[in-house]
Amino acid sequence: MTCEALTPSRRAVLGTAGALFAWAAMPRFAFAAGNRDARFVTIILRGAMDGLTAVPPVGDPAYQDLRRSIALSTTGPNAALPLDGFFALHPAMVNLARLYAQGQAAIVHASATAYRDRSHFDGQDVLESGFERPGRTESGWLNRLLATVPAGAGVNPGPKLKGVSVGTVAPLVIRGPAPVLGWAPPALKPAAGDLAPRLADLYGSTDPLLARTLHEAIETGKIASGLDVRAQGGPGDPIGMAQMATGAARLIAQPDGPRIAALAFEGWDTHAQEVGRLGRLLGGLDGALAAFERELGETWKDTVILVVTEFGRTARVNGTDGTDHGTGTAAFLVGGAVKGGRVIADWPGLKPQQLRDGRDLAATTDLRAIVKGIAVDLLGCSPAALGEAVFPGSLAIAPMRGLVA
């Protein structure tokens, strides 16, 4: 089995769509774990996705009163999509609802990383590095996982196992010593996200001249306000998400292509006007999942896509129809290899005394247990390696088994 070493300079080779199929001439290889040539995709949602809006616990008696103006309901206009009676799904996620009904999607609710503070950067560090605490940014758990998968397993054709990072910047989760390919849609724009309104806030309190200039630039359309619904084509935009998902899926669908992919979608920090913004983002995520299903074709049945975010948001709506940084949230597991059709939750409840610090959805499931469960059941990894190398110091956290069909 020979595989070419793919150093970061090979990123260049993937610059064009034609290069998507650069592996076509490479030899096929055999694989083991569960007689399955598995694919594993991790999607990071940067900015802290509100799990209580994505997967609203409509059956919890405290939910409507906490969420008031932004609460969802399974009746009336813009009705949430029913899942199991207690939980529903945001109306923008029709594909996910369909996959759930087909048993190909599961939700792990009230889940979180080990991080309990409120900084996005630090939260993302913990989520992606796999360490208990922030500050470890030299490698991510998905990269270390590449080195841990037993040789001969589906994802590991030999010492040169490949992962692919999709987007203009490799997410920390897949950065590290193991060689990783990089690919970005040719037209992917840099993420502007809500830079403009944040800047407007900053200038408003510090610099009248720049505040006026920025205001004029927004008024005259020279700068997108960051809250509008025009397509921007970046990782915080439905079109950009679909492009990234399509590219990633085509890469990992190749018989001799990479087996592991990481993507990051941005813009989930919904402090204000959450209903509209999250609807658009969740719709983008839903479209990305549909793109994976469509492009993976036959390989969909061997695929698990994990969708995670750094932390959740406050249980109560704030004064600007949004929510602030919280703790527990929802994670999605999607793919033909998922034992789906269920919401997995040790539900902590939403009564004041059940909320963490009286404000957040408490976390009852550690995200590491979910990743470990997939790594064991889909990729054939050993819990010991997962507890030491992939998620250092986490031996006490047992893999959540039975997530893979």
Add this chain to the structure above:
Amino acid sequence: MPAADPALRSALAQSRFGLGARPGDPSPAQGDVRDALRQEIRAGAPSLQGAPGLSPSDEILREFYDFREKRREARDRAPPRQDGARQDGAAQDMAAQDTAKQDEPMAQGRQGRGARPGDDAMGPPLPRRVFLAEVEARLSKAYREPALGFAERMVLFWSNHFAVSAAKGPIVRVIAGAFEREAIRPHVFGRFADMLMAVETHPAMLVYLDNQRSVGAESRAGASSKRGLNENLAREILELHTLGVGGGYTQADVTALAEIITGWTIVGPQARLGQPGTFVFNPRAHEPGPRTLLGVRYPAGGQEQGRAALLALARHPATARHLALKLARHFVADTPPPELVDALASTFTRTDGDLAAVSETLVSHDLAWQAERGKMRSPLEFAIALVRATAMTPRVPRFAGALASMGQPLWAPPGPNGFSDMTATWASAEGLSARMDVASWAAEQATGQDPRQLAESLSGPLLSAATREAVARAETRRQGLALLFLSPEFQRR
């Protein structure tokens, strides 16, 4: 702004007098930062000597003459093109045109690092090769290496004072960088009169303001050709380079100076007057006889006549006031304190135009430290500060494209008065929009850095609570970095 606090003064010096903080540097709060500035005055600007691919302007011009000749021959041999594509690679390849690939995502197009249509096996054509080498030398050395960069800021200031533009044509385009290296850089802490002489005898300036074509009516060349006097350079010497608008000169003075410097030209490819590409005084084109400029009579004397006139202009009181105001306006405030301007002008006059002494007065004067940070960094200063803050190593076309998008293409100012030095010019909606794109791009180059730490180490005691909070609350590292780079602390100086 309490100027006495050494930490605050040190942070202020980084942006007001320097090129921007570098996070890796040891805390500059040690001692008095004014001593560090004085040290840079003594050391002078980095010479760029030995930087790869850089040659003296006359060598570049000789190469260019060859290049132009070969291109002409090739064009004469080749059948006419049908597709309308321009063969004049030189015209398209320099600063102002380098915006084409501005939007190219960073993850693609890396195979052809800088390659473009028209490049052949020998690499890019001469004008582009020169441009790439000139910018690279500054990016990797002059902008990056100095601890503070006061000397380099002076290079930028004087280059803009004595502006030449690549938009003039291929000759200025290929030697605009060399002009800065030869006529500006060595003199930023020397005598103003020396810089003035070096500038007005440099091929780039002579071509840019048409003096190489100027012929005295009564000269031997004038008698035998249709060409005549061109006042362009003389007018700008008086209006922009020395006395300034309202400096007390008349149209008669402009004409007199134009006649005085007739014959100041460059040797062409035919080498009739010497080594091609060098400055030469051509007595055949020089208007003979004595001239009166600003009431002073200059006897006939060939090139010496012009030399004497420029020396007198250099030490004219109006010149001292004009330069003092421009320096104070550039470094301190759009409307600088008159007392500071007076102090600079007085030093200039007292020392016969010693720019080291003038610079020393500037950094030593309390008023230079007390003004609010109300100036906006120019696009070039902003881009350099980004490079220093992130230690990124951008490709030259990307860097040049960023500058052009923000309205300050390298070596291509809109006119001989250079780029504006007023805050209102740069605080425009278009400009801010472009700065947001550039900041996002730089943030993408530096995602490994923690924006909170970077904010502290770049701005130190100048960091406001609002910026600190905005950066810390950003959704991603990249957004936090972009906010930091767009914050008033980073934009203003």
